[in-house]
Amino acid sequence: MRVIGLMSGTSYDAIDAAAAELSLVGDSLVLKPLGMVSEPYDDALRAALAAALPPGTTSLAEVCRLDTLIGQAFAAAAVRADRELCGGRAELVASHGQTVYHWVEEGRVHGTLQLGQPAWIAEATGLTVVADFRPRDIAAGGQGAPLVSLVDLLWLRGRPGTPVALNLGGIANLTAPDGTAFDTGPGCALIDAAAHGFSGGRLAYDVDGALAARGRIRPALLERLLAEPYYALPAPKTTGKELFHVGYLHEALAGVGTLPAEDVIATLTHLTACTVADAVRTVGATEVVASGGGTRNPVLLRMLGELLPGVPVRRSDELGLPSDAKEAYAFAVLGFLTAHSLPGTVPTSTGARHPSVLGSVTPGRHGLRLPTAARKGPTRLVLE
Incomplete structure (x- = not known):
């Protein structure tokens, strides 16, 4: 058919x-x-x-x-x-x-x-x-x-170790071989909101991670963002832009003073990498097969790889399914x-x-x- x-x-x-x-x-x-x-x-x-x-x-x-x-x-x-x-x-x-x-x-x-x-x-x-x-x-x-x-479970069945499927869209989600699946938090949603806002609407997203690459991670902002209660909820759980929207970002920034756009976007990119990496470690993954628009952001993938030493992060294209x-x-x-x-x-x-x-x-x-x-x-x- x-x-x-x-x-x-x-x-x-x-x-x-x-x-x-x-x-x-x-x-x-x-x-x-x-x-x-x-x-x-x-x-x-x-x-x-x-x-x-x-x-x-x-x-x-x-x-x-x-x-x-x-x-x-x-x-x-x-x-x-x-x-x-x-x-x-x-x-x-x-x-x-x-x-x-x-x-x-x-x-x-x-x-x-x-x-x-x-x-x-x-x-x-x-x-x-x-x-x-x-x-x-x-x-x-x-x-x-x-x-x-x-689809993830049917597709990755039989691969060695504990492979997980990761989707890096506006919201990120993963699927583990035991059937555990959940939204990890914002994939690109907050990064996109920041890129759009700081560029006066000229940019819809951080193209090739260029803005994040020029910035530095701000610990105070990262700590404030990581305090979000959603991350501590048990699976199964789902979320969306009802939570992670531009107003959420403005509220987080209000508590840390004025920061350069590049630093905010670098920190938001690291937030996504941190929350995804925490989820990957929670399910004991030995391999991450990633798809979605976020895989076109080399800075995000680099950060994720650094947080998951010994766990290969590859695009689904390598296994025959275009990301x-x-x-x-x-x-x-x-x-x-x-x-x-x-x-x-x-x-x-x-x-x-x-x-x-x-x-x-x-x-x-x-x-x-x-x-x-x-x-x-x-x-x-x-x-x-």
């Missing part, structure tokens, strides 16, 4: 559309990557989305508008991926949507909201769409994240599993009471045509 996975993460800079040929062969799920295209949000939509996210406020009218415009943007990305990567022969679209709120209180997730109305995708492509993956796991008592943990496209491929897998009536969650990863078949299904142009339900799920993921 040719499946297009659509993903826009917590950095909300672009929609990634990855196409894969997926098939069940015995106990293996075989994935043949067909490539990825990326469609940046236009400036007006990105600005409207940024204004609606915490700590900003919004209205139901604006939520409706964003749901439509994001859905149309996702639809355009899916159409392009089908044309350029699948030759117009895609069979299913799996859309994560754009997370705008993750409702967490005292460690428990009560709800989550992803915008990007799937009807626009189904209408534009004519294909059946699986969307809204996270709510079902939350309804079953889980965190609703990180959902890529199932920039990994999450989009992961949701293609989750959509494929849903289409075959197979669960897409691991209770030890999300804290749910049981595994769940994920998502809501929007029929394509020719109605709802799903494959015959599979008798059992795969035990490993093989890249072709």
Whole structure:
């Protein structure tokens, strides 16, 4: 089955559309990557989305508008991926949507909201769409994240030692071989906020870690940031920009006086490295396989390597899965599993009471045509 996975993460800079040929062969799920295209949000939509996210406020009218415009943007990305990567022969679209709120209180997730109305995708492509993956796991008592943990477990199974999968997006998360999975804290969220703020909006992120490379770590600011209670919570746990946003950064900076921009960004980069390294040590990892936009920051990877002597930190590209496209491929897998009536969650990863078949299904142009339900799920993921 040719499946297009659509993903826009917590950095909300672009929609990634990855196409894969997926098939069940015995106990293996075989994935043949067909490539990825990326469609940046236009400036007006990105600005409207940024204004609606915490700590900003919004209205139901604006939520409706964003749901439509994001859905149309996702639809355009899916159409392009089908044309350029699948030759117009895609069979299913799996859309994560754009997370705008993750409702967490005292460690428990009560709800989550992803915008990007799937009807626009189904209408534009004519294909059946699986969307809204996270709510079902939350309804079953889980965190609703990180959902890529199932793919990580299938993919890294059989590697020697204790390999962990690390995603360095706006929020960082990891998956360990025993099924432990959780958000470690801010990946690039605070770094991006600082780069954007100090550059007067000219920069969306610290390109190649250049600003961090020119700065020095400020111990007082680092100590203040590391005092965040989230880091001490037990797994499973999840977080988002509801906590780690620009207002959070301003509050932290208010207590340490005026600092050069480069020093603030160097310290924030070290904060991400420290919190990730602590999590990696907690699960006893012997290898880190990293993906996500943060892997393009050489300063962050250098800091992480220095904090984890003897533990190799490598990009997922080395194992055949493009780091920039990994999450989009992961949701293609989750959509494929849903289409075959197979669960897409691991209770030890999300804290749910049981595994769940994920998502809501929007029929394509020719109605709802799903494959015959599979008798059992795969035990490993093989890249072709």
